[in-house]
Amino acid sequence: MIAVSTNYLSIIEALPPxxxxxxxxxxxxxxxxxxxxxxxxxxxxxxxxxxxxxxMTTSPKHERIKMLLGWLVLELVKxxxxxxxxxxxxxxxxxxxxxxxxxxxxxxxxxxxxxxxKDIDLNIDPPPDLAIEVDLSSPSLKKFPxxxxxxxxxxxxxxxxxxxxxxxxxxxxxEISQSIAFPFLSSDIITEHVQIGLxxxxxxxxxxxxxxxxxxxxxx
Amino acid sequence: MIAVSTDYLSIIxxxxxxxxxxxRNVSWEDYETLLDEITDEPHIRISYDDGVLQIMTxxxxxxxxxxxxxxxxxxIEDELRLPIQSYRSATxxxxxxxxxxxxxxxxxxxxxxxxxxxKLDIQTDPPPDLAIEVDLSSPSLLKFPxxxxxxxxxxxxxxxxxxxxxxxxxxxxxxxxxxLAFPFLTSEVLTQFLLRGITDGQTVAKWAFAxxxxxxxx
Numbered sequence: 489m490i491a492v493s494t495n496y497l498s499i500i501e502a503l504p505p506x507x508x509x510x511x512x513x514x515x516x517x518x519x520x521x522x523x524x525x526x527x528x529x530x531x532x533x534x535x536x537x538x539x540x541x542x543x544m545t546t547s548p549k550h551e552r553i554k555m556l557l558g559w560l561v562l563e564l565v566k567x568x569x570x571x572x573x574x575x576x577x578x579x580x581x582x583x584x585x586x587x588x589x590x591x592x593x594x595x596x597x598x599x600x601x602x603x604x605x606k607d608i609d610l611n612i613d614p615p616p617d618l619a620i621e622v623d624l625s626s627p628s629l630k631k632f633p634x635x636x637x638x639x640x641x642x643x644x645x646x647x648x649x650x651x652x653x654x655x656x657x658x659x660x661x662x663e664i665s666q667s668i669a670f671p672f673l674s675s676d677i678i679t680e681h682v683q684i685g686l687x688x689x690x691x692x693x694x695x696x697x698x699x700x701x702x703x704x705x706x707x708x
Numbered sequence: 709m710i711a712v713s714t715d716y717l718s719i720i721x722x723x724x725x726x727x728x729x730x731x732r733n734v735s736w737e738d739y740e741t742l743l744d745e746i747t748d749e750p751h752i753r754i755s756y757d758d759g760v761l762q763i764m765t766x767x768x769x770x771x772x773x774x775x776x777x778x779x780x781x782x783x784i785e786d787e788l789r790l791p792i793q794s795y796r797s798a799t800x801x802x803x804x805x806x807x808x809x810x811x812x813x814x815x816x817x818x819x820x821x822x823x824x825x826x827k828l829d830i831q832t833d834p835p836p837d838l839a840i841e842v843d844l845s846s847p848s849l850l851k852f853p854x855x856x857x858x859x860x861x862x863x864x865x866x867x868x869x870x871x872x873x874x875x876x877x878x879x880x881x882x883x884x885x886x887x888l889a890f891p892f893l894t895s896e897v898l899t900q901f902l903l904r905g906i907t908d909g910q911t912v913a914k915w916a917f918a919x920x921x922x923x924x925x926x
Contacts, residue, residue, distance in 0.1 A: 499722050504714040509729040512767070512844065547732075625732065625760075 496541075497525055500532065506547040510629065514541045516586045523579050523588070530577065535589040535629050542629035553622045553646050554592040556685040560678060560697055561595055561618070564670050567701045571600040575608060575616065582610050585637040591619035594640075597669040615640045618669050623647040632661050642668045644678065651678040672704055716761070717745055720752065726767035726844060734761040736806050743799055743808075753797060755809040757854050766812075773842045773866050774812040776905040779914050780898065781815060781838075784890055787921040791820045800830050800858050809854040811839035817889040835860045838889050843867040852881050862888045864898070871899045892924050 496511065500522070503509060519536040526532060533544045546554075558574075565572040573596040581588030594616035596603050603613055615638045621631065623645060635643055636659050643654040643661060653675045654661035655668055667673045677700060685693035716731065716738070723729060739756040746752060753764040778794070785792045793816040801808025814836035816823050823833055835858045841851065843865060855863055856879050863874040863881060873895045874881035875888050887893045897920065905913030 495722065496724075499719055502715070502719050503729075504731060506732040507730060509723075510727060511724060512726040625730070 496522055500526065500543050503532075503543065503545045505531075505545050506550070506625070508542065508544045508625065510543075511541045513539050515539075516583075519588065520581075523581070528578060528590075533577065533590045533592070534579070535631050535634055536581070537587050537629060537634050540629055544625075547624065550592075550622050550624050552686070553624075553682060554620065556682050556690060556693065557620050557622070557644065557646065557651070557678070558593050559685075559690060559694060560681055561593075561620075563694060563697050563701065564673065565597070567698070567705055568670075570597065571604065572597050573600045573604050578608075580610055580615060580619075580635075580638050580640070582638055584611070587634045587637045589631050589634040589638070591616070591635075592622045593620040594618065595620075595669075610638065618642045618644065618667075621645045633659075636660060644675070646682065649679070649683070651675050651682060653678075672706055716742055716763075720746065720763050720765075723763065723765045725751065725765050726770065727763075727765045729763045730850075731761045731763075733759055735759075736803070739808065750797065753810045753812070754799070755851050755854055756801070756807060757850065758806045760850070762850055767844065770812070770842050770844050772906070773844075773902070774840060776902055776910060776913060777840050777842075777864065777866070777871070777898075778813050779905075779910055780901060780917050783914060783918045784893070784921055784925075787918060787925055790817070791824065792817050793820045793824050795828060795836070798828070798830075800835060800860075802858060803831070805857045807854045807857045809851050809858070811836070812842045813840040814838065814860075815840075815889075830858075838862045838864065838887075841865045856880060864895070866902070869899075869903065871895050871902055892926055 499509065514536070519541055522541070523534065531545055533546065535542045574594060576593060577590045578594070579588055579590050580594070595618045597617040599614045599617055606613065619635060619640045621643060632643070632654070636656055639656070641656045645652050645654065653664050653667055655664045665674050681693050681697050684696055714731065719729065734756070736756070739761055742761075743754060746754065751766045753766065755762045781792065784790065794813060796813055797810045798814070799808060799810050815838045817837040819834045819837055826833070839855055839860045839862070841863060852863070856876060859876070861876045865872050865874065873884050873887055875884045885894050885896070901913050901917045901920070904916060
């Protein structure tokens, strides 16, 4: 192993779907240059914490679950007539904490009015109110500490067929049964609907979810 | 996805030291081909578990830790006049279980007499009595089920400045304070000497450990 500087990009670009790779001892600037070079290619999810860079490549199953969750969120904001914004899998990074991650999806809800129509810079603007993670395989680099450092108040994670909700408590996430952004919504309802979406497709899922919202949403 | 087979080898050959890469949906045949192509590359550890292929590249600090642990085992061998046989990072795999791995080091201790003087055949010979795993970044936990399937009774794992001992109970590993192979040795004592080796070097740590073994051996 000779000290020739590694061509991280060519390794990353050669990765097949559903792969993961971890590099150690990378400077924050190297991470930023890789993020810039890849330009948010949708096939990759990168996370950086304290010198360690993890790259995961997505797969059709992963993308399918991500889309289902996104449509469920859309249904919720439509029903509430609530302003929202999304920056998808944009790299969320902050120079002060030197951590970065790319969620599978993320939303501005409570803070939507502060970012709509703006170029978002996380060094100045608030972090998304909700980030979504789909974990088909266990990532080795823990992403929760990264989201915590970035100050993302709520996470939804799909893992082993279940969606769980987490709330940021000071510097750690705690599991919660009801969403912060949508307090009438439980993680069980989301789990149930993702399952319908996976088995029967998005349309039956959306119909069932719209019905459920109509019955359960508190009056505005 | 698309039926172009991934060129694992070219990715692997460009990995920097200390990297871990995981590929999914890899066939047993691809795994075996890869093992044939990467014979005797001491800086790569390849593991396979039912479709999941994990490649680790070894860094200098990783080697330093592995060497220290090996030195300590050789000290015990000398002090106890106990035959021990190592196959270092040989590939251990079981075709039937579709699992295989390469430890950082491995030792036949209780079963040394069964393998000394033979050409080792892991399909029929017993597994090593002790395997060593050094984890600087990443998930050797993925390797625990492989070791369990191979029937390796004892693991020592270094992680976050700490060595922990594990023993195989039924089909899983449980942490244990004392080594199975060397019951007079605790993971705490081994960790102490390992940290000493990192600061004071291999020679000083080896001598100090030899003194400790002289006093504490059965």
